[in-house]
Amino acid sequence: QEGPTVFAAASLTDALRVLGQQWAARGNPAPRFSFAASSALARQIEQGAPADLFMSADEPWMDYVQQRNLIVTATRVSPIGNALVLVAPANDARPVALARGTDLLALLGPNGRIATGDPAHVPVGRYAQAALTWMGQWDAVAPRLARADNVRAALLLVERGEAPFGIVYATDAAISPGVRVAGTFPAESHTAITYPFALTRRAEGNARARALFAFLAGLEAQPVWQRFGFRLAQ
Amino acid sequence: MVEVALRHRFDHPGAWRSSRRDGFTLDVAFAAPPRGVTALFGPSGCGKSTILAAVAGLLRPQSGRVALDGAVLLDTAAGICLPPERRRCGVVFQDARLFPHLSVETNLRYGLRRAPRDAEGPGFEEVVALLGIGHLLARRPAGLSGGERQRVALGRALLARPRLLLMDEPLAALDAARRTEVLPFLARLRDAARQPILYVTHALEEVDALADHLVLLEAGRVLAEGAATEIAARTDLPLASRRDAGVLLDCTVLAAPGGGLARLGFPGGELVTTLHPGAPGTRLRVRLRARDVAVAVAEPHGISTQNVLRATLATITPAGEPLEVFLRLDVGPSQVLARITRDSLERLALRPGMPVWALVKAVTFDHRVAAAAAAPP
């Protein structure tokens, strides 16, 4: 019995693995996941990928597929969200107040860098850019960014002590033993971090896919999302 | 009948930045008789291999014509140039060129399998027996000695049932011992072959042992062409300046050499030799080197030299070396060359027309070459 295929942003990997098992444990066919960058997934869906559900790490890529009429617009929801945090290596515990005007450059020292996703295309980088701009630090800090390919890579740079700070999602910070949260960016510093889910066009008439979608976006999944540090949408 | 006429030029660009442009021009025309071996003889670099390549179709000459028994293989004027695979010229290369990944037997059968159904020629077993390679069939070429390798190459070419056999110095890569080993097989093949053979060499002993017809080449041109015996007897060619110059005598074995000396008859006389030329009636060609022939104006006695032939001194010609001359001696209808010093010429007051005795030792002949040259009656 083939379960529905879920194209999901790589940052949802841990939580979705658990949710998939729960779903299967209820006697449903196990869903198949394809984890990759949201951008790659969006493009693949455009090229006819056999995705039944798309779970993006940011809204613009969901907009991209929606504009191309590849999803069932009515199903689009953003049930979970995340917070943006500044992390530091676990052994270097100094809280940082993240407010307008905080002089991050001074904290970085002469050579230190802030590891985060590439603002050009990685969602976490885009949120980081917005937050730093809000703080008035963007111009100063931009040349000091270590632009990673994805959140985990950015996290790794902090864990290994290469960068004294990193800007990642709260979820990633929570499960990494190597880092400690130095501060959380105020919600108003960036647009809300949300994970849009939608049913794709090809799954429009697929009852199983709809059921899974309902499960993942619904109440039953909420404890798991929370366990992995995601915030629930108000 | 093999008609060959070729013109081709290689340009040698010379070293980098050098403006010197030397090259090599081949310009030859000759005809080989429809049976027997035609030797292309000449020094290294005179164009022998180039001719063979053009006949086989492996090189396309700038202009030329090659015809075999009237069938045109190449005619640049008419725009005809058959590819090698449709020329049916069996080639034996200097370096054997056996297929290393195939067994000896598969190598041998390679051409056979691709020969036209109706092509005539010796069968597989026949060729294997002829060349004495039965014990090698299962082996790989890499394990063969040089001599064995060339024998297999001969067999492979022959089994392709060619209309023409081309051999490019098949013995040159072998040392003296191996050459001696393969030469008799070549001779057997010459006798068994029903097609003409073009044989490239720069070794005189191979010409002696094998060639019926000779094309003498130098620097891309034909110096002389004709029956091997005729060419050998000429003193106006570069051949004559070799120390081993001399006539080729076509002989027939007269007496069976059962323990005794072999008596070879030639038109006009007999030679006693220590050769082992086979049964009476066997035909055999021997080189009688001019330097090995002495002349006497009175019949000598009490001398070990066993062949004392009555002859008439026909002509006296220079012999390349300033101190030496060739004497052309008529021995009946045959001609013999003798190389003597000008000193002796004057001492004995030799003049054309004089009757003389030609002295030839019985031990003077080359056993290896003669053995190969012997053809059954």
Added chain:
Amino acid sequence: MVEVALRHRFDHPGAWRSSRRDGFTLDVAFAAPPRGVTALFGPSGCGKSTILAAVAGLLRPQSGRVALDGAVLLDTAAGICLPPERRRCGVVFQDARLFPHLSVETNLRYGLRRAPRDAEGPGFEEVVALLGIGHLLARRPAGLSGGERQRVALGRALLARPRLLLMDEPLAALDAARRTEVLPFLARLRDAARQPILYVTHALEEVDALADHLVLLEAGRVLAEGAATEIAARTDLPLASRRDAGVLLDCTVLAAPGGGLARLGFPGGELVTTLHPGAPGTRLRVRLRARDVAVAVAEPHGISTQNVLRATLATITPAGEPLEVFLRLDVGPSQVLARITRDSLERLALRPGMPVWALVKAVTFDHRVAAAAAAPP
């Protein structure tokens, strides 16, 4: 003095899965005199190159000892094995092995630059002049003919100022014309070299032209060793069964051959020849092939043969061929071999001790080899 004693075994695993294990065992010991050329002579595969490689240090034999004027290069018993680069053996390989990326001059200087400061030897210009390669210095090896290449290889080895020169068939890769071209240079080098030379060959004419000392090899063993003239005169060796067997005569030019025949003196007699051996006093070795010597029991007259030497028949020995015998003739203190038929032996009733005349044509000698063999007085 070069002392060589070697034992080495090559195992040939044979074809895959074949249980046949044949191999080759080398077991030789010989000593070469401290000056002059010692030729290692033998058929293909007898182990000549293996010996040279072991002496040069390119092969480590299973056991053996090599010493050069008392200096030990190899002694497996004592655990001594100098690497090739410290043996100072100049090697001339069959295939020249010039460095293709270096000019001729840089090739020549390669060894020179690495030779010890205090090593003696001919200078660069001297060697270049000796070998006639001055016009090649700027060229690349790839553009050279085979003969030129070998001359450069000779120069390179010589300029490394070796204590011993090793040459492995330096002429084998060349055709007859090129061989003739290089042979005189080798002879010059032999005369110029101050160190012993081990010279590997399977060509008798090279032995004739160059060798002072001869080591005769067969199947990995030494058959005979001694002065080249002594070995050549023996009739009990495989050498004697060659058609060109005969003695080597050490001669001195007596008369300047200004337009006339050259008179060569040897102990006990004189030979008149058409050779051009250089000024009177020049020393020269010639091969007098046994088959070119006839004998007479009465002095012959009116014959073109110019050398009629008084001799005494010393011994009669078999000559390999059943119908032939060797006569060993004493010509004064020298010995000459004659090959005649048993038939003539009986006809002339030849017995040891008989006085005879040995007949040798003046044109019988090999000009090329003799030219190379000539050493200045």
Added chain:
Amino acid sequence: MTLGLAAEEWQAVRLSLEVATRSVAVSLVPAIAIAWLLARGRFPGRMLLDALVHLPLVVPPVVVGWGLLMLFGIRGPIGAPLHDWFGIRLVFTTEGAALATAVMSFPLIVRAVRLGLEAVDPGLEAAARTLGAGPIDRFLTVTLPLMSPGILAGTVTAFAAGLGEFGAVITFVSNIPGETQTLPLAIYSATQTAGGEATAARLAGISFALAVAGLLLAELLARRMHRWLGRA
């Protein structure tokens, strides 16, 4: 015997072997043809072809995957007719993974095959001609067997590279377990998981072991081959 691997991970190993094998299988014949053209051909666009063959080496794998997606996606100029007329879909299938892998390893295989071809003595081909073998005949019976060491070397390199191909595959066919999730993609997924380093290292070890096995096998084969060709 699970070696501590999840079923999904075993699947990735199997799939990787399958993808690497299939990629080598599909690229071998074109690689031989192109190597032949590059080594023997004398035509104007030879250098350009040479450069094109190197293209996948020069641009990042992700871009290759992206290019493939554009070409072979069901809206692409090749993918659309393939899908509409023959019902063939490459994107998001094992076949597609093999295609992406094949494209990426193509320069490596062509290079090795070409070296093998250049080592073939043209004299032997000439000999075959004089024995009556036409072009295809002599290619199959002489050239091909003699260039087999080069083909083997190319196969091994391509196979090894195929086991590690990541960027082009994930971009072209996505990361679907059992379908397109090869070992490198599984490794990637593991690194995206908290504490996945151990899994990633284990999977990388398996990758390495497979490659070593392939190299060993190739070495043995090469020896046998050299003996077969009498070059031992």
Added chain:
Amino acid sequence: MTLGLAAEEWQAVRLSLEVATRSVAVSLVPAIAIAWLLARGRFPGRMLLDALVHLPLVVPPVVVGWGLLMLFGIRGPIGAPLHDWFGIRLVFTTEGAALATAVMSFPLIVRAVRLGLEAVDPGLEAAARTLGAGPIDRFLTVTLPLMSPGILAGTVTAFAAGLGEFGAVITFVSNIPGETQTLPLAIYSATQTAGGEATAARLAGISFALAVAGLLLAELLARRMHRWLGRA
């Protein structure tokens, strides 16, 4: 003359050339040494060394980058002493990008150099020995010049591959414009942006042109070299 490229993109081109060049420069000597060991050495671990050299080909580039970070990061067993004693830092630097590129192209360069070495006639080395040249002397004066066609081939392949190296670089040194943002990273960035296709294609075209130029240059050099070695 901007060819419609932003300054940042020009920087990426320059940086790519620099990284590819430096990566070839650092890997050439070790590659020659290892090729020599693999071709000539007779030691027990030869097969293992061969496999290790192939490792970067076999595992995904991201894993290589991750491994490099573990080793050469400032907490890594090599990176820590480098940083503490010599003040050398590889992560986030151009040098680091070159290192990652070098590691990735190492198997390619070793393979080509090894083929070049195997084509050297040992007889010429023996000749050099008899002329008094010791091991290093003859390696430098004979072996090295004669294997130069293989070295050239390896250099070109490595250079081309270096222009395209992505996964290992971005993981090890991340993407810092002007420091580590090479062409492939710029291309990748562009492809990950909706509507970035044109930029990506333009940058890929530049990449391709650079590689073609490199190949052409190499072809010319190779011809000259073959003439120099008398193999023309």
